[in-house]
Every structure is written in C-alpha cells, then in structure tokens.
Amino acid sequence: MELFLIHESIGQTTKYNLKNVPDGEYILEVENDQKIRIQTMSLHDGILQSKAISTIYKPNIKVNNQFLDMNLMTQGKSAEVMIKNEEGKVMITEKIENEVSVTRRFNIKKLDHGNYYLEVHMAGQTFINDFEK
Structure with a gap:
C-alpha cells in the first residue's frame, strides 16, 4: 500500500x-x-x-508605519487576533466570531518603533507573523 x-x-x-x-x-x-x-x-x-x-487558511498581512492590514479566511470559525510587542505584551486584541472572510485594518500609529508580532489563534492552530514598525 x-x-x-x-x-x-x-x-x-x-x-x-x-x-x-x-x-x-x-x-x-x-x-x-x-x-x-x-x-x-x-x-x-x-x-x-x-x-x-x-x-x-493562514492570515495574510501588510504593514506600513500607520496600519497593519490583515486578511483571514475564518470560514465561520472563532478567532482571536493579538498584536504583541517584543516582550509579549498585548498591545491590540480582537475576538472574531461568525465571519467567513475577515478584513481588518489595525491602527498602529501610536505604537513605538520596534519589533512586533501578529498572533492569530484559530481552529486549534496559532499563526505568528513578525513585523517592524
């Protein structure tokens, strides 16, 4: 076989x-x-x-100095989205429920320059995308 x-x-x-x-x-x-x-x-x-x-589906992100744009196919599954700093402190968070296709623009203007990461928990998986502001 x-x-x-x-x-x-x-x-x-x-x-x-x-x-x-x-x-x-x-x-x-x-x-x-x-x-x-x-x-x-x-x-x-x-x-x-x-x-x-x-x-x-994994999140797709684009970042500039002012915004982080995220596209995510959740297919109706619950998801939790967090933007964390280098130390792991949650700077922005959002829970997503009952959506099939998610498009979000997160305002990151007020975040200090440095390294951050977007963390998405969905369907028993964790996806992490690093980015720099």
Missing part, C-alpha cells in the same frame, strides 16, 4: 510506503505558506479510506 502526496506549489509527488503502518485512525497535515490541509484517514486490512478534509 502506498500513499502519494502531491506538492502543489512545485508540482512534485512524494510516495510513502504504508505496508508496515499498523491499522488505525490517522491525521495527515499538509502545510504551505497560505494554508494547512487536514485529512483524517483510517487504515484497516490494507485499505486506506479518506474520511474528511478541512482547510485552515
């Missing part, structure tokens, strides 16, 4: 031999710069069955 993993961004395929993998339930996570695909599978008596596939 073999599992083929297709690398979308580079057009390559990786082959995995599952002959020695014990029967059971498995989760396959495939990640790139924009998203994480999570697929649940079961392997029983040499038969691999796909059960469910979900996709979690």
Whole structure:
C-alpha cells in the first residue's frame, strides 16, 4: 500500500510506503505558506479510506508605519487576533466570531518603533507573523 502526496506549489509527488503502518485512525497535515490541509484517514486490512478534509487558511498581512492590514479566511470559525510587542505584551486584541472572510485594518500609529508580532489563534492552530514598525 502506498500513499502519494502531491506538492502543489512545485508540482512534485512524494510516495510513502504504508505496508508496515499498523491499522488505525490517522491525521495527515499538509502545510504551505497560505494554508494547512487536514485529512483524517483510517487504515484497516490494507485499505486506506479518506474520511474528511478541512482547510485552515493562514492570515495574510501588510504593514506600513500607520496600519497593519490583515486578511483571514475564518470560514465561520472563532478567532482571536493579538498584536504583541517584543516582550509579549498585548498591545491590540480582537475576538472574531461568525465571519467567513475577515478584513481588518489595525491602527498602529501610536505604537513605538520596534519589533512586533501578529498572533492569530484559530481552529486549534496559532499563526505568528513578525513585523517592524
């Protein structure tokens, strides 16, 4: 039994031999710069069955001296967004509920110059984007 993993961004395929993998339930996570695909599978008596596939999209940000623009596909999932300084102190926070596609512009004019990071918690994942003001 073999599992083929297709690398979308580079057009390559990786082959995995599952002959020695014990029967059971498995989760396959495939990640790139924009998203994480999570697929649940079961392997029983040499038969691999796909059960469910979900996709979690990563935040996309753009920063200038005055604003941080964030786009995030939440697909109705709850999310918490925080902008933190180098020491981890929360400077800006927002909870997002019941939205499918989120576009936010955070005013960072009053933040001192320095290093910050945007931290997004969603669907059991944490995404961190560093930025400098």
